[in-house]
Amino acid sequence: xxxxxxxxxxxxxxxxxxxxxxxxxxxxxxxxxxxxxxxxxxxxxxxxxxxxxxxxxxxxxxxxxxxxxxxxxxxxxxxxxxxxxxxxxxxxxxxxxxxxxxxxxxxxxxxx
Amino acid sequence: xxxxxxxxxxxxxxxxxxxxxxxxxxxxxxxxxxxxxxxxxxxxxxxxxxxxxxxxxxxxxxxxxxxxxxxxxxxxxxxxxxxxxxxxxxxxxxxxxxxxxxxxxxxxxxxxxx
Numbered sequence: 001x002x003x004x005x006x007x008x009x010x011x012x013x014x015x016x017x018x019x020x021x022x023x024x025x026x027x028x029x030x031x032x033x034x035x036x037x038x039x040x041x042x043x044x045x046x047x048x049x050x051x052x053x054x055x056x057x058x059x060x061x062x063x064x065x066x067x068x069x070x071x072x073x074x075x076x077x078x079x080x081x082x083x084x085x086x087x088x089x090x091x092x093x094x095x096x097x098x099x100x101x102x103x104x105x106x107x108x109x110x111x112x
Numbered sequence: 113x114x115x116x117x118x119x120x121x122x123x124x125x126x127x128x129x130x131x132x133x134x135x136x137x138x139x140x141x142x143x144x145x146x147x148x149x150x151x152x153x154x155x156x157x158x159x160x161x162x163x164x165x166x167x168x169x170x171x172x173x174x175x176x177x178x179x180x181x182x183x184x185x186x187x188x189x190x191x192x193x194x195x196x197x198x199x200x201x202x203x204x205x206x207x208x209x210x211x212x213x214x215x216x217x218x219x220x221x222x223x224x225x226x
Contacts, residue, residue, distance in 0.1 A: 009152065032213075043116070043202050043217025044155070089154055099145075099170070100215065102154035 003027055004092050006103025013110050019077040021106045023090035026071065030092040034100070035064065035075050038087045047088070048075070080110045115139045118203050118218035125193050126226050133188045133221050135203030143208065144186040145215070146170075146178060149200040158201075161186060193225040 006023045013019045025033075034049035050057045050064045050073065057064045063076040077084055087107050091100040116137045125131050135144065146158040157170030159178040167178060175197060177189045190197055200222050204215040 004154075006154070034214075036215075041219065043204070043219050044215075045217065046214045049214075099157060099160060100155075102147075102156070104152055104154045 003101045004090060004103045006090050006106060008106060009104065010107045011109070013080045013108065015080065015082060015110055015112050017080050017110075019075075019080045019084065019108055019110070021075045021088055021090070021108070022072065023074065023092075023103050024070075024072045025092050025101075027092070027094070027101075028071070029094045030101075031094050032092065033064070033066065033073050034091050035062075036089045036091065036102075038089065038105075040086075044087075044089055077108075080108075082110045082112050084108060085110050116203060116205055116216055116218035118201075118221050120221060121219065122222045122224075124224045124226065127194055129193050131190050131193055131223070133201055133203075133223070135186045135188070135218060137184050137186075137203075137205045137216075139205050139207070139216060140183070141205035141207045141216070142183060143206045144180070145204040145206070146176075146186070146188045147202045147204060147217075148172065149202060149220070155202065158188065190223075190225075193223075195225045197223065198225045199223060 004025050035047045036044035037047040038044040048059050061078045066073045089105050090103040093100045119134045142163045145160045147155040149155045156172050161180045179187050202220050203218045
């Protein structure tokens with residue numbers, strides 16, 4: 001049972017475009033929604049995170065949009081750059097710190 | 113130097129062999145985790161430990177065991193490896209005292225079971 005569903009599995013975007021990755025969750029007890037970025041040969045690293053009491057969080061070119069009623073959240077990467085090419089994972093948890101439930105991952109490729 | 117170090121980086125073994133993956137950290141965190149990454153499935157939690165005397169099963173613990181030898185060391189064992197345990201394994205640490213808890217991952221161990 002996949003509690004966090006992520007789409008698309010892969011994404012190709014032109015340099016300067018907007019990359020959008022979507023996640024949906026089932027457990028309404030989840031109260032923390034981070035996004036992790038993973039480069040080849042490396043472990044994932046926290047990119048940005050949000051709690052459900054806000055609908056949007058922005059850090060530089062990266063924005064999380066959160067829709068509590070729809071149980072969905074998404075990552076938007078504005079002005080996408082080739083250096084953003086990586087695998088992105090959404091995740092969720094409740095009250096248990098690092099016990100994250102991860103989505104399936106999205107492999108993003110930004111073409112110059 | 114890496115804060116979370118996993119050894120070995122790559123391992124090829126045969127079905128039925130016992131193997132151990134090791135993890136050490138210099139971040140001083142009490143909480144440590146083992147995750148497994150498979151294409152199309154994301155990362156799944158195998159075991160976690162919130163302190164030296166605390167060991168808990170994650171969502172896919174069958175076929176695995178762990179040992180927390182010290183605050184800084186957390187090892188994962190496969191008692192009798194099977195081919196469907198071929199995957200990329202990650203160790204991670206976290207610190208609950210920093211608000212929104214952040215996982216710090218090692219660089220991973222690619223395990224192939226033939």
